[in-house]
Amino acid sequence: MLHDSFLKTLRDQARNLLTWSVGVVAYVAMLMAVYPSISKSAGRLQGYIDNLPAALRAAFLGPSGDFTSPTGYINTELLSWLAPIVFIAFAIGVAGRALAGEEEDGTLSLLLAYPVSRRRLVLQKFAALTALVSAIGAAFWASLAIATAIVGTPVGAGSIFAAVLLFTLLALAIGSVTLATGAATGSRSAGTAVGAGVAVAMYLLNTLAQINAAAHPYRVLSLFYYSGGTTPLGRGLAGVDVTVLVCTTLALLAATVLLFERRDVRV
Secondary structure: OOOOHHHHHHHHOHHHHHHHHHHHHHHHHHHHHOHHHHHHOHHHHHHHHHOOOHHHHHHHHOOOOOOOOHHHHHHHHHHOOHHHHHHHHHHHHHHHHHHHHHHHHOOHHHHHHOOOOHHHHHHHHHHHHHHHHHHHHHHHHHHHHHHHHHHOOOOOHHHHHHHHHHHHHHHHHHHHHHHHHHHHHOOHHHHHHHHHHHHHHHHHHHHHHHHOOOOHHHHHHOHHHHOOOOOOOOOOOOHHHHHHHHHHHHHHHHHHHHHHHHOOOOO
16 A cells, blocks of 8 residues: 555544544534524523624624524534634644655655656645545534534535535645645645644634724635635635635645655655
């Protein structure tokens, strides 16, 4: 299996994927289990939320300031902050290990000893990253779709799928930043730091743009804007959102190939 880096990466990440998937399912189940009690206190909770500053409501609850409806609750408690953290953190971890991690561990030279080009190796690693992030997305979608059906919240599996797909594409874009940095430097820590730094910066930009009129026009520079921001559920799939996220990932993948092909790899 060592000569097939796609299968090797899936094997190496199998336990990690299982751990993250179980955690996602458990957390989704826990949050949705308490929603019926939240809905019973909807009036009082919404009244408290309506008294919050408008900028604060917009930053964390979206323009409507909705929390107690099924869609508002899921957006606030799961999709506006948990989903980005889960998807991005997982993608950065896998991407950091993909090239730079192999190089630091001394296994990259073994992979390159087989009759496989560097370009093919990068593409196989990226394919594995895509498969693993998609698997986390499938676990998130299935658990949320089942949980909402059990508690009787009229959200819809299709709407959940659209939101999860955008988070999957967002994670692949941020993961590609880590992959490209690792290919350029051979340092797993550098790739992780740059990927996490870009994610935090873009999250803060998108949040600031919702509460500051001067920053509002610059929200389009944040990838979080295209993944739905604070209200991903109910946003649907817009062509521009998918296009920006996919094109960003492909551009970074092309950069990864060029950087990795031109750099001397440590053996």
